[in-house]
Amino acid sequence: MYTISEIAKLLGITAHTLRYYEKEQIIAPIRNANGERAYDDSNLTWLRFVMRLKQTQMPISQIREYAQLYLEGEHTAQARLNLLEDHRNSVQSQIKNLTATEKVLEDKIAAYKNLITEDKELKTR
Template sequence: MYSISEASEVLGVNPHTLRYYEKEGIITPDRSSAGIRSYTDSHIKWLNFVMKLRETQMPISDIKKYTQLFLEGPQTTKDRLTLLEDHQKNIQEQIQVLLSTNDMLSKKIVAYKGLIGERKQGLIP
């Protein structure tokens, strides 16, 4: 069991982020009789998944939808699959944009290095 501060440290996020995910219904930590949150290894595993979805720009609304579908049970498997497949398509589009941008930047860097080299050799005033 992890306290909110321990869980946030393990996950590399601010405790506020965990409270936000709880407020949005994405995670429901266990609570002591005094109301103190505690997180299990299962919670940590789930939050790692959620954070990967966020890192890849999945909107909170889609994460909430996925969470709700998961909580509804196995009859929602097809809907969850569709949601994840759609997100994967978005990631693949992002990758193509990044690769294209990286290629353009590489060409610019080579051009600038060429200019700097020519200046050092006195070919360009």
């Protein structure tokens, strides 16, 4: 079992943010005798996946939807599969977009390096 600040540290986020995710119904850790949140390993695994989804631009609302479907049981498996496939498609199109942009940036960077080198030569002559 982990405290909220241990989980926060492991995920690189703040305890505030973890409480916010709970309010948004993305995670529901149990409470200890003191009324404090106690996260287990399955919570940690789920939150690590949540971080992946977030870092790849899935909105909180969709993450919540996926989490809710999971709680509703196995009959929501097809709906969860659909969400995952939609997000995979989004991830793939982001990769395409980023790869194209990387090329554009490399070209511009090369052009700037050229420009700067020429300037230096002119100045030193």
